[in-house]
Amino acid sequence: MPDKPKLAFYWCAACGGCEESVVDLAEDILFVVDNVDIIFWPVGMDFKKSDVEKYADGEIVVSLINGAIRSSEQQEMAELLRRKSKVVIAYGACAQYGGIPGLANEFEKEEILKWVYEDSPSTHNEDKVRPLLKYKDNGTEVYLPELWNVVRPLDRVIDVDYYIPGCPPSSKLLKEAVLVLLSGKLPPKGTVLAPDIALCDECPRKDTKPTDLAFKEFLRPNLNNIDPDKCILSQGFVCMGPATRSGCGALCVSGNMPCTGCYGATSRVKDQGAKILSSIASNVEAKTEKDIDNTLKGIPDPVGTFYRYSLAGSILRKKVNI
Amino acid sequence: MLLAKETGQTDSKQWQPKIVAFFCNWCTYTAADLAGVSRIKHAPNIRVIRVMCSGRVDPQFILDAFAKGADGVLIGGCHPGDCH
Numbered sequence: 001m002p003d004k005p006k007l008a009f010y011w012c013a014a015c016g017g018c019e020e021s022v023v024d025l026a027e028d029i030l031f032v033v034d035n036v037d038i039i040f041w042p043v044g045m046d047f048k049k050s051d052v053e054k055y056a057d058g059e060i061v062v063s064l065i066n067g068a069i070r071s072s073e074q075q076e077m078a079e080l081l082r083r084k085s086k087v088v089i090a091y092g093a094c095a096q097y098g099g100i101p102g103l104a105n106e107f108e109k110e111e112i113l114k115w116v117y118e119d120s121p122s123t124h125n126e127d128k129v130r131p132l133l134k135y136k137d138n139g140t141e142v143y144l145p146e147l148w149n150v151v152r153p154l155d156r157v158i159d160v161d162y163y164i165p166g167c168p169p170s171s172k173l174l175k176e177a178v179l180v181l182l183s184g185k186l187p188p189k190g191t192v193l194a195p196d197i198a199l200c201d202e203c204p205r206k207d208t209k210p211t212d213l214a215f216k217e218f219l220r221p222n223l224n225n226i227d228p229d230k231c232i233l234s235q236g237f238v239c240m241g242p243a244t245r246s247g248c249g250a251l252c253v254s255g256n257m258p259c260t261g262c263y264g265a266t267s268r269v270k271d272q273g274a275k276i277l278s279s280i281a282s283n284v285e286a287k288t289e290k291d292i293d294n295t296l297k298g299i300p301d302p303v304g305t306f307y308r309y310s311l312a313g314s315i316l317r318k319k320v321n322i
Numbered sequence: 323m324l325l326a327k328e329t330g331q332t333d334s335k336q337w338q339p340k341i342v343a344f345f346c347n348w349c350t351y352t353a354a355d356l357a358g359v360s361r362i363k364h365a366p367n368i369r370v371i372r373v374m375c376s377g378r379v380d381p382q383f384i385l386d387a388f389a390k391g392a393d394g395v396l397i398g399g400c401h402p403g404d405c406h
Binding site for chain 2: 269270271274275277278282287314315316
């Protein structure tokens with residue numbers, strides 16, 4: 001059936017959860033395959049890179065790429081799909097902002113390799129063997145992709161047309177995006193295909209959010225119980241809701257866990273981490289430096305808390321000098 | 323401003339830091355204005371941005387200033403408890 005628009009999925013530095021969200025379409029996936037031709041989806045279908053290379057430039061209508069870019073292979077595939085596609089969508093938090101893999105930007109490449117191949121408790125590697133980029137055996141040369149020094153969101157590597165946020169994006173957003181693309185009424189380039197308002201707006205506990213917040217201490221969900229009816233932030237847990245885009249239906253809050261910020265910021269905010277940091281810091285009750293330090297002890301990993309998904313795409317991007 | 327002085331008005335070829343300064347309208351900005359009116363010279367490294375209160379300074383402004391090439395950011399605000 002040559003008439004159906006061609007759709008490609010690809011994954012880069014990601015966990016596979018985004019692929020799962022495609023499967024989560026359940027019976028709606030039948031609607032998707034009725035209307036589009038999936039021509040490339042390494043996790044679900046048996047197509048090879050050479051199949052993609054056979055298409056003319058721009059012949060694929062949409063490529064949905066999830067995952068951040070941290071290796072030469074991912075960059076090569078992203079560039080290939082960009083060339084072959086009319087529209088490229090950064091799918092999920094990793095492609096949009098770097099996501100969890102982006103937190104690797106806190107460490108140097110050598111530190112990471114040393115930990116993974118030598119020092120981590122589950123590693124037994126007495127000869128300190130590391131993967132080689134090239135290896136020749138019996139005249140056959142095999143090679144591995146190279147790990148880059150920094151993790152980058154997709155739009156720092158190729159031109160990206162649209163973004164679908166989330167870790168993973170909700171199936172609802174994916175379905176809506178497919179409908180928009182099929183309708184032919186394309187939104188302006190750079191649009192994030194999700195509501196442009198903070199999560200608190202759709203939070204079921206919205207009415208219990210006090211107008212004035214004053215944090216005496218910060219609590220952690222693994223050490224303290226969360227009251228299931230009250231605004232989580234007002235209880236002293238860091239909830240990223242005020243600085244996070246809605247669209248997920250407040251899933252985490254409905255499961256009695258604070259929002260961790262995977263949908264990224266709204267269009268008015270440039271740096272999600274700085275924004276929530278600013279909001280939370282202004283509401284700390286303590287006034288002296290010593291008391292403030294004490295209060296902030298409840299947040300032992302500020303980068304991992306405030307920039308959990310957005311470090312690689314933020315203004316900070318990475319640790320200095322890597 | 324101390325930084326600017328230390329790194330030398332003596333030799334113009336020396337590296338000069340670019341400092342973005344967010345000044346509160348009611349204290350630091352007024353003081354800088356008074357210094358100007360009084361013809362007190364100071365180093366030209368500072369680019370002053372007036373804000374109506376240092377509380378208006380969003381951490382994003384600071385990150386943005388550094389990202390766009392500032393070597394330092396100076397925030398001038400009132401003493402605690404002295405807010406306009």
